[in-house]
Amino acid sequence: MGEAQQSETTLGSEAQAQWLQDEQGLRLRLSGDWRGKRSLPPLPPGASAAAEPETRPALRIDGAALTHYDSCLAASLWALHRSSKAPLDTTGLAPALSGMLTLAARQSANDAQPSRRRPHWLTRIGLAWQARYRRTRDTLAFTGELLIAIYKALRGSTAMRGEDLAHQLHATGPASLPIVALVSFLVGLIIAYMGAAQLQRLGAQAFMADLVTIGVVREIAALMTGIMLAGRVGAAFAAQLGSMQANEEIDALRALGLNPVEHLVLPRVLAMALMAPLLTTFAAVVGMLAGLLVAVGIFQVELLDYLYRSSKAMTLAHAGIGLLKGSVYGVLVAMAGCRQGLHAGRSAQAVGEATTAAVVQAIIWIVIAASALTVAFQRLGW
Amino acid sequence: MNTGDAHALLRAESLSLAVPGRLLQQGLSFEVRRGEILVLMGGSGCGKSTLMRHLIGLQSPAAGRVLYGQHDLAEADDEELARLRRQFGVMFQGGALWSSMTVGENVMMPLSEFSDMDEKGVEQVARFKLALVGMEAAFDELPSALSGGMKKRAAIARAMALDPPLLFLDEPSAGLDPISSASLDELILNLRDHLGTSIVLVTHELSSIFAVADRALFLDAKEKTMTALDAPRRLLESGPEPVRQFLRRGEPAGTPV
Numbered sequence: 001m002g003e004a005q006q007s008e009t010t011l012g013s014e015a016q017a018q019w020l021q022d023e024q025g026l027r028l029r030l031s032g033d034w035r036g037k038r039s040l041p042p043l044p045p046g047a048s049a050a051a052e053p054e055t056r057p058a059l060r061i062d063g064a065a066l067t068h069y070d071s072c073l074a075a076s077l078w079a080l081h082r083s084s085k086a087p088l089d090t091t092g093l094a095p096a097l098s099g100m101l102t103l104a105a106r107q108s109a110n111d112a113q114p115s116r117r118r119p120h121w122l123t124r125i126g127l128a129w130q131a132r133y134r135r136t137r138d139t140l141a142f143t144g145e146l147l148i149a150i151y152k153a154l155r156g157s158t159a160m161r162g163e164d165l166a167h168q169l170h171a172t173g174p175a176s177l178p179i180v181a182l183v184s185f186l187v188g189l190i191i192a193y194m195g196a197a198q199l200q201r202l203g204a205q206a207f208m209a210d211l212v213t214i215g216v217v218r219e220i221a222a223l224m225t226g227i228m229l230a231g232r233v234g235a236a237f238a239a240q241l242g243s244m245q246a247n248e249e250i251d252a253l254r255a256l257g258l259n260p261v262e263h264l265v266l267p268r269v270l271a272m273a274l275m276a277p278l279l280t281t282f283a284a285v286v287g288m289l290a291g292l293l294v295a296v297g298i299f300q301v302e303l304l305d306y307l308y309r310s311s312k313a314m315t316l317a318h319a320g321i322g323l324l325k326g327s328v329y330g331v332l333v334a335m336a337g338c339r340q341g342l343h344a345g346r347s348a349q350a351v352g353e354a355t356t357a358a359v360v361q362a363i364i365w366i367v368i369a370a371s372a373l374t375v376a377f378q379r380l381g382w
Numbered sequence: 383m384n385t386g387d388a389h390a391l392l393r394a395e396s397l398s399l400a401v402p403g404r405l406l407q408q409g410l411s412f413e414v415r416r417g418e419i420l421v422l423m424g425g426s427g428c429g430k431s432t433l434m435r436h437l438i439g440l441q442s443p444a445a446g447r448v449l450y451g452q453h454d455l456a457e458a459d460d461e462e463l464a465r466l467r468r469q470f471g472v473m474f475q476g477g478a479l480w481s482s483m484t485v486g487e488n489v490m491m492p493l494s495e496f497s498d499m500d501e502k503g504v505e506q507v508a509r510f511k512l513a514l515v516g517m518e519a520a521f522d523e524l525p526s527a528l529s530g531g532m533k534k535r536a537a538i539a540r541a542m543a544l545d546p547p548l549l550f551l552d553e554p555s556a557g558l559d560p561i562s563s564a565s566l567d568e569l570i571l572n573l574r575d576h577l578g579t580s581i582v583l584v585t586h587e588l589s590s591i592f593a594v595a596d597r598a599l600f601l602d603a604k605e606k607t608m609t610a611l612d613a614p615r616r617l618l619e620s621g622p623e624p625v626r627q628f629l630r631r632g633e634p635a636g637t638p639v
Binding site for chain 2: 119127130131134159244247248249251252253254255256257258
């Protein structure tokens with residue numbers, strides 16, 4: 001380590017950097033055109049092992065032979081300073097370059113260290129559980145507030161404005177018709193087709209009507225409507241309330257003592273509760289129509305026969321259960337959307353996350369509710 | 383209604399502010415006097431806005447209390463809370479006008495919710511409040527059609543709708559050009575002088591601080607507490623060094639540059 005060490009890197013035709021060791025310590029000699037160049041030679045081995053960071057000798061930078069440079073060079077020198085943890089002596093550099101480095105050193109000296117050190121693993125587990133607990137508590141509190149708001153509305157003392165409800169009814173219902181129609185038609189088609197292919201092997205394609213009618217009315221229409229609403233309306237709820245939250249509009253309501261659940265959530269949930277069964281009905285009709293087209297058009301079932309069997313298969317219980325499921329899914333979608341939007345963070349990023357979370361949560365809740373209701377109704381024998 | 387100190391509208395008693403996992407400030411004790419303009423100042427991230435959110439009851443303190451007269455904001459029941467909230471109006475940082483309503487509807491909302499005026503009266507009052515901030519012409523505009531400064535003016539009109547004795551303004555001049563910012567300062571002084579409203583102003587704009595503040599409270603991000611509370615001119619002359627440095631535009635005294 002005592003003797004003079006040299007390592008040389010040649011960069012391009014002119015840019016050169018060289019570590020020299022003399023009696024005052026290490027010196028980096030730079031020469032040539034350094035515009036856009038950034039690779040400094042590594043410190044000679046052993047140089048960085050010296051002593052504690054505070055007592056390390058300054059690395060002298062000699063830029064006498066430097067012809068051109070830009071902030072790339074300053075950035076590389078700064079990186080060298082950071083990685084070697086040794087101070088830089090920049091007096092041998094052009095004023096612009098040494099000025100930049102001095103400024104960086106001064107600014108970072110009184111840098112507000114945002115103490116974002118990675119906490120202890122036990123702390124992290126604790127924080128994660130705390131966050132989980134808070135989310136669960138938020139959901140419970142939200143549900144409670146919603147129930148109170150509904151109770152108030154039933155007693156006729158709600159702060160909800162009629163025009164808000166009307167606006168939400170329009171936004172959730174009629175505007176969702178095309179997508180619901182398309183999806184239910186295609187799903188109806190698939191069920192009829194798949195069902196018929198199996199039934200045909202037994203020569204029982206006449207039972208297609210039962211299969212399609214019961215399947216669509218009781219389960220599929222509600223499920224498809226729920227999922228479409230989750231993507232179309234639940235996401236919109238989360239984005240609307242989330243951006244209101246980011247913009248402090250919800251705080252402005254709260255600061256006035258206006259309840260955001262009554263003013264923002266209730267009209268949305270009610271609109272969904274009213275519109276979801278209507279959309280489910282529509283979806284069921286479209287789905288059955290698709291089934292009829294397949295049966296009559298492709299599997300040569302008699303039209304009247306199909307209609308007769310279909311009307312026999314369709315009982316009040318099936319229709320009622322289908323509508324009930326539609327309402328339940330609609331309310332769940334609205335709740336997931338509003339819950340996520342209302343508790344979104346205060347940034348554009350957070351609004352996006354809230355929207356995603358709303359759709360995912362809505363679909364999970366729908367599937368759980370669908371399983372629970374299906375099992376329950378089967379057990380009840382309805 | 384205020385039975386405590388005749389001059390204090392609002393008192394904070396050894397308040398601690400925390401966000402999940404981090405303590406922002408502790409040991410904040412101060413009062414807001416009737417008819418004064420109090421500035422909450424400090425560097426970015428020191429907890430100014432968070433302090434305001436505590437003072438208006440949107441967040442509850444980690445320790446200490448906020449008193450309006452004799453009433454603790456955190457412990458008030460619904461009825462009392464509703465009454466305490468009539469004591470103040472709030473302008474949030476970006477204005478926070480409800481984006482689905484027109485400017486006029488925004489100002490009319492608190493009036494129609496909390497006063498027994500008829501529709502015509504409500505509209506009249508709303509128009510007048512907008513006229514006070516020079517925004518009557520925007521009555522039928524949606525907030526999205528307004529510039530940043532206009533949104534803040536309209537938000538001040540909404541905050542004043544119910545004639546609260548105390549106004550909270552969060553960074554009124556942030557993001558405004560010097561002219562709009564100066565005219566907003568003038569508006570703030572006018573509100574105090576003509577309506578007698580006390581104003582709590584969150585800002586780090588030096589020009590606003592010197593233009594409007596009767597007293598300024600400095601929150602130190604490193605010390606995690608308030609280090610000064612006095613008239614800004616006096617703080618500039620004899621305050622603690624970090625405060626003077628802040629008020630002198632952040633140039634450290636006597637440090638060779």
